[in-house]
Amino acid sequence: xxxxxxxxxxxxxxxxxxxxxxxxxxxxxxxxxxxxxxxxxxxxxxxxxxxxxxxxxxxxxxxxxxxxxxxxxxxxxxxxxxxxxxxxxxxxxxxxxxxxxxxxxxxxxxxx
Amino acid sequence: xxxxxxxxxxxxxxxxxxxxxxxxxxxxxxxxxxxxxxxxxxxxxxxxxxxxxxxxxxxxxxxxxxxxxxxxxxxxxxxxxxxxxxxxxxxxxxxxxxxxxxxxxxxxxxxx
Numbered sequence: 423x424x425x426x427x428x429x430x431x432x433x434x435x436x437x438x439x440x441x442x443x444x445x446x447x448x449x450x451x452x453x454x455x456x457x458x459x460x461x462x463x464x465x466x467x468x469x470x471x472x473x474x475x476x477x478x479x480x481x482x483x484x485x486x487x488x489x490x491x492x493x494x495x496x497x498x499x500x501x502x503x504x505x506x507x508x509x510x511x512x513x514x515x516x517x518x519x520x521x522x523x524x525x526x527x528x529x530x531x532x533x534x
Numbered sequence: 535x536x537x538x539x540x541x542x543x544x545x546x547x548x549x550x551x552x553x554x555x556x557x558x559x560x561x562x563x564x565x566x567x568x569x570x571x572x573x574x575x576x577x578x579x580x581x582x583x584x585x586x587x588x589x590x591x592x593x594x595x596x597x598x599x600x601x602x603x604x605x606x607x608x609x610x611x612x613x614x615x616x617x618x619x620x621x622x623x624x625x626x627x628x629x630x631x632x633x634x635x636x637x638x639x640x641x642x643x644x645x646x
Contacts, residue, residue, distance in 0.1 A: 455633050464538070464622055464636030465577075472631035480630060512576065516632065523567075523634060525577045 424448055426526035428513050434532045435503045443498040443529050445513030453516050454496035455480075455523070456488060458509040465512060471496055503533045538637035540623050545643045552610040554640045556623030559604060563625040566599060567634065568608045571620045580608070580621075610642075618644045 429444045447454065452473050457465040467480030471490040485507060487499045496515075500507060513526040538558045546552045558566070567582040583590045583597045583606075590597045596609040610617055620641050624634040 453631055455631075457634075462638060464624075464638045465634070466636070467630060467633045470631045470633050478631065480633060514634075518632075522579060522582070524579075527576045 426513055426515055426524050428511075428526035428529050430529060431527065432530045434534065435500075436534055437504060439503050440499070440501050441503065442500075443511055443513075443531075444495070445497065445526060446495045447513075447515040447524070448494065449515065449517070449524065450493070451515035451517050451524075452493070453518065454490065455514045455516075456486075456496070456498045457512045457514065458482065459512060459528075460509050468498065468511075500531075503531075505533045507531065508533045538623055538625055538635055540621075540637040540640045542638065543641050543643070545645065546613050548613060548615055548644055548646050550613055552608075552613045552617070552642060552644075554608045554610075554621050554623075554642065556606040556608075556637055557604055558606065558623070558625050558635075560625060560627060560635070561604070562627045562629075563604075564627045564632075565625070566597075566606050567622075567624040567626070568595075568597065569622040569624060569636075571622065571639070573619075577622065613642075613644050615644045615646065618642055 426447045455470045456468040459465045469488040471477045474493045511529045516523045568580040569577045594611045598607045620639040622639045623637040
C-alpha cells in the first residue's frame with residue numbers, strides 16, 4: 423500500500439516547455455486534488471476531481487490542465503511553462519468529505 | 535476565497551507548551567485541520583476537528599475550536615525539538631469538492 427505517489431520528484435524546465443506531473447493513489451479514493459506551495463504561502467488549490475470523470479478549477483488554475491485518467495490517477499499538465507510556475511506541487515486524495523486527506527511527497531519544479 | 539489566518543512565527547523552549555492560533559472566515563466550514571510540514575517534506579495530518587465539536591485531545595495535542603469567534607488553536611504539550619516545523623491550519627466545506635483551504639503556516643522553533 424504505497425498511498426499517494428507522485429512522479430517526478432524534481433524537474434527543471436525551460437520557459438515554454440511542457441510537462442505532465444503524474445499522481446496515483448492505491449486507496450480507492452474518490453476525490454483527488456492538485457495544490458501548489460510557494461515560499462511563505464500555504465498550499466493553494468489548482469484543480470480537483472471530486473469523482474472519476476469530473477474535474478473542476480480551483481483557486482489558481484491558469485496555465486494548467488488536468489486529466490482524471492481513471493479512479494487511481496490524476497495528472498497535471500503544464501502546456502507552456504513559465505517562471506511563475508516554479509513551485510512545489512502536491513497531489514492529495516480522500517475517500518469522501520475530506521475528513522482525512524492524504525498527500526503525496528511533492529514534485530519540486532523549477533522553470534528557468 | 536475565504537481567508538485562513540495564522541501568525542507566522544513562534545519560538546518556545548523545550549519542555550514548554552506551544553499554542554498556535556488560527557482564525558477563519560467561512561462560517562460553513564465543516565472540518566478544521568492541523569497539518570505539520572518538516573523541511574523538504576510533504577504534509578502530515580496531525581489532527582482534525584468537526585465543526586460541531588469544541589475540543590479534541592490526542593496525546594500531546596489539544597485542539598480548541600471557538601465557532602462563534604471562528605478561532606482554532608493547537609496546543610502542543612511538553613514541546614520537543616522534533617516538533618520544530620511549519621504548522622498549517624486548514625478548513626474545508628462542501629465547496630470545491632471538500633478541497634482544503636490553507637493558512638500560510640506558522641513556523642515553530644523549539645530551542646533547547
